[in-house]
Amino acid sequence: MSEMWQEAMVEAFREMMRRGVLFLPRLMAMVTFLLLGLAMGWLVKLLLVRIFSAVRFEALCERMGLTPALAKAGVKQPISHLIGRLSFWIVFLFFAFMGVDALDFPATANLMSAILGFLPDVVAAILVALFGILLANFTGEAVLIAAVNAQVQGARLIANMVRWGVVIFTGAMVLTQLGIAKEIVVAGFSIIFGGIVLAMAIALGLGGRTIAKEALERRLRREKTDDELTHI
């Protein structure tokens, strides 16, 4: 009995040691991946910040309206630093997932390949979001200036509607790109967009018919009798 107990104990210990010996290199591999991730992430971040500084990326973002847009959303950091940080975490997570993969747990068996498969969609979604924000700011600003110069009342409201229209459209595109609730996004977007157009049509047709008529008449009359000042 005592021998059997002893044998069982030794066997269990041996097994544990064997597993430990087998696991140790994987653990070391994971730690190495983490350390490498930290180093590479830091390097990529440093490199990007330097490059952005050399090409005056901050000035470009300011010009394109990205910095003011983010500032309005409460993000006060320079965009080059934000991108630097983001790239650090992307690189680090990439290595961390490799480390987790190296542990060879059954639960995380296909984690890396799944992440790699999803990565192009994430990159595309980020690009779409960036482009969308830039486009929203650009068109919003253009509409605001044009409306003010045409002395349209409610110029800011129109510009904001255009800006937010582009932002919402971009948001829907990003979610579709990421495959998140695709059907709901498409249906929701169609309902909201269609609803707005229908509401505006009904509002103009029923409530604002007289106002629209008067505005058009006023505009046509004004163009005929406007001042004769030539500017050039």
Add this chain to the structure above:
Amino acid sequence: MNASRESVMGEPVWEQVQQQCPDVHKVDLLVALPSFNQSSTIESVMKTILAGLNVSLAHSSILIVNADVGSQDGTPEIVKRVVGSLLPLAVVQPLTEGISANPFALNRLSYSGMPAREEAFRSFFAITERLQAKACVVIDASVRSVATDWIDLLAQPVLEEGADYVAPVFRRQRYEGSLTNNLIAPLTRSLYGKRVACQIGGGYGFSGRLASFYLEKDFLWEKDAARFAIDSWLTTVAVAEGYQVWQARLGSKTQDTKASAVDVSMMLAQAVGASYHYMERYQDVWEKQSGSSAVPEIGKPIDAEVESGPINVERMVKGFRQGLRDLLPIWEIILAPETLAGVLTLGLRDDEDFRFPLTLWAQTVYDFAVAYHEKVIHREHLLKSLTPLYLGRTASLVLETKDGSPDVVRQTVEQGCQAFEALKPYLVERWRFQ
């Protein structure tokens, strides 16, 4: 002169000239008419030009060139019929071969009132160079008020006085050309030190030397510069390059296509954009320049201004106030803090007491120039956001002078020019150290 380049640009047009006038190899004067659907005016314009040539330049060798950019109303045929065999004539189509329409041509269309006007001028310069013409006079076919002495006034300074560029000066209504008088002319004067009126269109005179210069400089025709209509930079470039500039007093200008108030923001972007654009190129020239001098003039002195038609000042002040309310976040980026503070106080005044001081206006224009240079926002947005401020200054000019003597507007414009000159160190400092 870069012979190969000139041949590439001018060859298609030159071939058309050679086909129509094989015996013409060298002339003293090239009389050029750009045209586009001007059948209603071209006959009288052409007859007046011929009468003028007969009076003052009968002994000079002359070629008349009509660059038509695709008229559908028989304009070239009218030109051919009127000229007949009186003088050598070539009708060319600048866009048909070799030279292609600029993608921004549409952008410039409503400002100059004629598509492909730039290509027409470029053709004139190429032919001037080929024929070694001493002078090239361009007359707009849309101007009804062309007089017989116009050709002489535009050509004589070049042929006899050594002028390179003769700019037109017209008798105008009291507040006509307010953008030119309040912004373009004072800015040009303070930058390059020449007191030119910067009026555009109607007629110009060029020396062969200047025509060659315009022709061979790519920076005038390509890339960013291609956005600007030719009339907005002809004077600026001639003055900045140090060419001998004259002004010809041509009397009144009555034109079929007239820049209307509706297009003010687009016109402003064109005209002011061109001035700011060339500020970057000619930085070395204007930074060193201080003070200003008058340029020689020819023609009968222009009488006091003609009374203006109705001007809606209230609408202009309203435009300024709306700009102040809605464009403030953009102006905050563009204007220096002290300029912005000055502009903000203007909004507190009643409509009748509304005044936009000249010094503040000059400072505003300079701040916009620096912001344009620094590209703080998209350049077209920047230029168009100047419109309400310009309307404010114009409204102020009208309110300041409406009860004054006939010359009071001219005096106020002169004071504006002096304010621009006095504030030039402010511009130089901000431009260098911003």
